[in-house]
Amino acid sequence: MGLSGLLVYINDLFVNHVFDLVFLVISFITVLSALGVVFFRNIVHSALSLVVTFLGVAALFITLEAEYLAFVQVLVYGGAVSVLIVFALMLIQRGTVKETNMFGRLAIPALFTAFAVFALLGWALWQKSWTAKVVPAPAAAGNAVFNLAEVMLSQYVFPFEIAAVLLLVAMIAAIVIGKEVKGTK
Amino acid sequence: MININHYLLLSALLFSIGLFGALSKKNAVAILLCIELMLNAININLVAFTRYLQPGDITGQVFAVFVIVVAAAEIALALAIVIAVYRRRETIAIENLDWLKW
Numbered sequence: 712m713g714l715s716g717l718l719v720y721i722n723d724l725f726v727n728h729v730f731d732l733v734f735l736v737i738s739f740i741t742v743l744s745a746l747g748v749v750f751f752r753n754i755v756h757s758a759l760s761l762v763v764t765f766l767g768v769a770a771l772f773i774t775l776e777a778e779y780l781a782f783v784q785v786l787v788y789g790g791a792v793s794v795l796i797v798f799a800l801m802l803i804q805r806g807t808v809k810e811t812n813m814f815g816r817l818a819i820p821a822l823f824t825a826f827a828v829f830a831l832l833g834w835a836l837w838q839k840s841w842t843a844k845v846v847p848a849p850a851a852a853g854n855a856v857f858n859l860a861e862v863m864l865s866q867y868v869f870p871f872e873i874a875a876v877l878l879l880v881a882m883i884a885a886i887v888i889g890k891e892v893k894g895t896k
Numbered sequence: 897m898i899n900i901n902h903y904l905l906l907s908a909l910l911f912s913i914g915l916f917g918a919l920s921k922k923n924a925v926a927i928l929l930c931i932e933l934m935l936n937a938i939n940i941n942l943v944a945f946t947r948y949l950q951p952g953d954i955t956g957q958v959f960a961v962f963v964i965v966v967a968a969a970e971i972a973l974a975l976a977i978v979i980a981v982y983r984r985r986e987t988i989a990i991e992n993l994d995w996l997k998w
Binding site for chain 2: 730
């Protein structure tokens, strides 16, 4: 054993288990930054930590061979949503931003609830072991988006249209609600 | 070897972290951040199921796209509401927003 055995082990890890290693690193970063979102005391730090989480989830989508979703995740979450959040924070925060992200009175019950939910989900996972089907070879790069478009615009065309209407309604409502109201002050 | 259970466990962990934050935070924007975290965890679940249990089928990815659409609409609307509330009340601490309580 000794050093050479360790080197052989590391070599084996890198040669045969690259995917596992990548998954572990990505999930470690994702969970760490998710914890940062909750436990940072400055709301701006929380928002930036959330961006790291979004990018980690995008990387997880790539490991799941959902490249299109990874792009959408980076564009919509990493780009639009995070910019929106940072802008809102700039409009809202007044004075110091220190200690703007504190826990309320219900932190302890919330911690118990979260642990209970995690235990329940973990127990359910333990009970039902999913047997994965034969994993196919990854499809050609152009194919995935084509398939997605075909399914979305034929089988799920009504949800697609409703989603478009929902986006329009949300946009108009956001403008109306966020508009400066004359005479309130 | 990484399989679907690892993805589901990771997703459950992210969901629980988001739930803890959403239930315990005082700042309304922080609660929105945690809700985004929970929605992301659900997306991982959907994509992992479709990747491992229905290989070749991409229905789960379509669902994930719809979840992303709804999440984007939700965050835009919610931030508009938060800004409107801040304009009237000068605070976004959730504990002070109790107009509807009686």
